[in-house]
Amino acid sequence: MGAVITGWGKCRPPLSLTNADLESLVDTDDEWILERTGISARGICHLETTDMAEVAARHALAAAGLAATDLDLIVMATVSPEISCPSNACVLQERLGAVNAGAFDLNAACSGFVYGLSTATSLVSSGVAQRVLLVGVEKLHFLIDYRDRNTCVLFGDGAGAVIIENDPRSGGDAPGVLGVDLGADGVAGSTMVIPTLGTRGELSADRDPAQHRLHFEGQAVFKIAVKGMSESVQRALQRAGLTSDDVDVVVPHQANERIIRAATRRLGVDDDRVVVNIETHGNTSAASVPMALCDAVTDGRISPGDVVVFTAFGGGVTWGSVVLRWGDRVTPITTSDVELPAPTVDVYEVLAENRAFFQPLYD
Ligand SMILES: CC(C)(COP(=O)(O)OP(=O)(O)OC[C@H]1O[C@@H](n2cnc3c(N)ncnc32)[C@H](O)[C@@H]1OP(=O)(O)O)[C@@H](O)C(=O)NCCC(=O)NCCS
Numbered sequence: 001m002g003a004v005i006t007g008w009g010k011c012r013p014p015l016s017l018t019n020a021d022l023e024s025l026v027d028t029d030d031e032w033i034l035e036r037t038g039i040s041a042r043g044i045c046h047l048e049t050t051d052m053a054e055v056a057a058r059h060a061l062a063a064a065g066l067a068a069t070d071l072d073l074i075v076m077a078t079v080s081p082e083i084s085c086p087s088n089a090c091v092l093q094e095r096l097g098a099v100n101a102g103a104f105d106l107n108a109a110c111s112g113f114v115y116g117l118s119t120a121t122s123l124v125s126s127g128v129a130q131r132v133l134l135v136g137v138e139k140l141h142f143l144i145d146y147r148d149r150n151t152c153v154l155f156g157d158g159a160g161a162v163i164i165e166n167d168p169r170s171g172g173d174a175p176g177v178l179g180v181d182l183g184a185d186g187v188a189g190s191t192m193v194i195p196t197l198g199t200r201g202e203l204s205a206d207r208d209p210a211q212h213r214l215h216f217e218g219q220a221v222f223k224i225a226v227k228g229m230s231e232s233v234q235r236a237l238q239r240a241g242l243t244s245d246d247v248d249v250v251v252p253h254q255a256n257e258r259i260i261r262a263a264t265r266r267l268g269v270d271d272d273r274v275v276v277n278i279e280t281h282g283n284t285s286a287a288s289v290p291m292a293l294c295d296a297v298t299d300g301r302i303s304p305g306d307v308v309v310f311t312a313f314g315g316g317v318t319w320g321s322v323v324l325r326w327g328d329r330v331t332p333i334t335t336s337d338v339e340l341p342a343p344t345v346d347v348y349e350v351l352a353e354n355r356a357f358f359q360p361l362y363d
Pocket of ligand 1: 032314
């Protein structure tokens with residue numbers, strides 16, 4: 001039995017932090033950011049993680065023609081959960097009224113959606129679940145220091161969601177997962193770290209700004225990313241009995257356009273087969289792959305039966321790739337007009353608390 005994607009949706013928050021906005025916050029400029037990263041603007045969410053997840057999920061459910069009560073499992077990939085217990089997936093289950101669904105969170109940092117896709121398709125193929133909602137969602141701005149130009153230009157908030165259902169066909173050109181590669185290297189874990197949000201350390205009412213913020217080693221991560229994604233895709237393709245010539249579309253993690261181009265050119269996949277939406281979204285960690293997928297389907301870049309490759313790398317260090325033959329449908333069964341409530345504040349007001357919190361590090 002195969003597992004296919006039958007619904008897709010995303011939530012790109014309405015507030016944008018543009019490169020011009022960043023010029024007024026840190027010592028940077030539009031040219032540097034665009035040239036080094038490919039990013040012009042990123043979404044900043046004025047609400048909570050679950051609000052974005054709900055919007056993306058309702059679009060995905062509509063595209064699949066399903067009600068929330070049809071779901072039997074919700075998997076949520078995130079490194080920025082609202083709380084640790086209940087899981088974000090349970091909070092979303094309640095919000096959607098998905099009363100028949102089990103729910104759990106999964107953390108593989110920016111690789112979270114690809115790990116989740118492997119997990120969810122396996123559960124569907126084995127008959128454990130019939131209809132799974134898989135969401136990648138991040139409110140990263142909570143973890144970023146908007147006084148540090150080295151990190152704050154890269155990241156954005158957002159959510160993407162897919163519905164995965166079983167397909168009775170097997171063998172030959174049947175749709176479903178063709179090959180998977182998942183990997184990790186804990187030894188290199190210190191290259192990308194969010195030190196707090198866990199039990200390590202002392203009990204303290206005060207958060208330490210130096211410990212709270214996301215930290216990465218830019219050039220080390222760059223190299224890990226290019227090597228990690230390209231070699232992971234090669235292994236997944238090999239397991240599928242395919243080569244890069246067989247690939248119709250690559251949907252990579254959107255960390256930096258230069259990383260994406262370097263990794264996919266190394267694979268021998270030309271740029272027009274690669275989905276890139278980082279310019280308007282930034283790096284949204286676990287949300288980036290499903291948001292890029294949603295754009296690709298909506299823009300008509302995926303056709304029935306296409307071989308689609310999902311690949312990502314992230315903190316851990318983790319990496320993963322899924323090679324999937326798309327099903328029959330690339331148009332939504334129904335559509336939803338749900339969106340986040342309009343903000344009553346501007347992007348500077350959303351970031352004001354953040355900038356005040358990190359100020360002591362710069363005094
Ligand atoms: C971060 C990244 C964009 C930096 O690009 P780069 O080409 O490697 O740039 P470098 O690290 O060589 O930095 C060059 C200079 O630009 C400066 N710089 C950094 N951020 C800047 C900014 N926003 N604006 C202007 N200059 C900046 C640095 O301070 C450095 O100056 P120096 O040479 O005087 O020390 C790139 O390394 C990258 O994308 N890495 C992956 C990061 C990632 O994906 N993280 C996500 C996982 S958590």
